[in-house]
Amino acid sequence: MNLVWAWLADPAHWQGTGGIPARIAEHLLYSALVLVLAAAVAVPLGLWIGHTGRGRVVVVNVVNGMRSVPTLGLLYVSVLVLAPRLRGDWAFLTPAIIVLFLLAMPPILAGAYAGVAEVDPGVRDAARGMGMSGLEVLWGVEIPCALPLIFSGLRSATLQVIATATVAASVSVGGLGRFLIDGLAARDYGQMAGGALLIGLVALAVDGVFALVQRVAVSPGLRPARPLKTHEAIPAS
């Protein structure tokens, strides 16, 4: 504990390109990039599948399949395949982003899909019966009602990405993972534990921000929301 404290309290560690603030910024940047990409694909896809009921089986299999892919193995494979074809930072960043993207997809997709699919059929029927068009039902009813589960999916993806972005460092990209890798190499346990602590704190802080946004975005009529269990699979039928 003292080692951690000593490492954290050293002003030198808070400066420069390898300093804590810079690493946090890198970490957040990669994570945000990945999450925005994953959400941009998975949220519309999940909403569409939930709304139309089409392609559900494919999603179940894809989502569950992706979950069982080993992250590190995939990372090294994609580095081997991609690194020779790309230049500069991107050579290592791209594989990391791809891996994290694949990691973030399943929970977001599952949340968006389940959120819409679980809207009470009576509610959907009433909405259509009152003369809402398909898009009006989606925007006015299904998405607002799905928000709690959409948020659950996003939050669980975020936690996983922030925690796993650490591995990005193992292919010599920045982020808080560097402290773990460098600390291990230098047998500097204060640095290692400090880095781990920082990752945890960053994850908590980001989740807290999400919680606040969720409070504002989700109608009070939908609280308390059913939490999406982390390993919840999309029901197959």
Added chain:
Amino acid sequence: MITFDKVTKVYPDGTRAVDGLSLDLPTGKITVFVGPSGCGKTTSLRMINRMIEPTSGTIGIDGRPTSSLDPVTLRRGIGYVIQSGGLFAHRTVLENIATVPLLLGWGKAKAYGAARELIERMGLDASLTSKYPAQLSGGQQQRVGVARALAADPPVMLMDEPFSAVDPQVREQLQDEFLRLQAELGKTIVFVTHDIDEATKLGDQVAVLRVGGTLAQLAPPADLLADPVDDFVADFIGRDRGYRALAFVAAPALPIQPEATVELGATREQVAAVAAGAPWVLVVEDGAPVGWVAPERLGATVGRDDLHRGGTVARVGGSLRAALDAALSSPSRRGVLADDDGRLVGTVSATDVLTEIERDETGPPS
């Protein structure tokens, strides 16, 4: 007027849900679709607003075939109430009710104004306005569902078992309110239920469907009870139909007897004097009958706890069923009759009511 002309629905899996249905649903009246489970009531109802497309045949509203109208436009002009309520959990009561006006582009001020008016009209407490559906009781949710369907003042209302998810007491309240509202509004209403009592209570005409989706009988409730066309209809409307049919016969001038009464709070001696040996004495409060007391089981005075409240009170000029029920449910076997303001008029015996029923030469109503 809504017209069904040889309407048939065969689902993709081959189920023939509705088969050659032809009938007219008059403007401003309540038509009830009733029949056993799976007889095609819901399918018939949902074909009117094109939630389901008929396989063949046409449905017309005021002479225009619905197939010629855009489904979304058509639906915005037809109120729609379903059993589960279907309220939007993420919207307040006010926002729920204003849904169709907002879809029609009335603007917020006008839409919410109309919604507020309906909240009042439906007998909902104004404090519910900003509540969410999850915070309402089942009965309140159904009222909001009906209010939401009425918000844009559509001439036609489709209601699929709107009251069957609430307990019997609330259901009866909702039915009474519904009839009161309809008396004011005069909508063309299509009402689906599997409960024959609800059908005869609410319907101006009742369409009995049989499994397979054919029309077994279309008749006003009194005629249906008095004269079922076949065994299926007779079976479906069930026992007690002779008694239930009396609900549609206005009581003629019954031989009403004056009844000696005591006021609530009278002393034991006063009651004994009025009773003059009779086992039951009627108690009134401000002229309104409140119950019967048995003199020999009385304390010092007549309190509310001493009242026998089993007897129903019939209205003078009400139905024969109500008068007979008042007599049969009364511990003294004398049925209590009151005027429209609830003040005691007198009593009538079951025998006298039966005599009137027998004297009615037409027999059961037809």
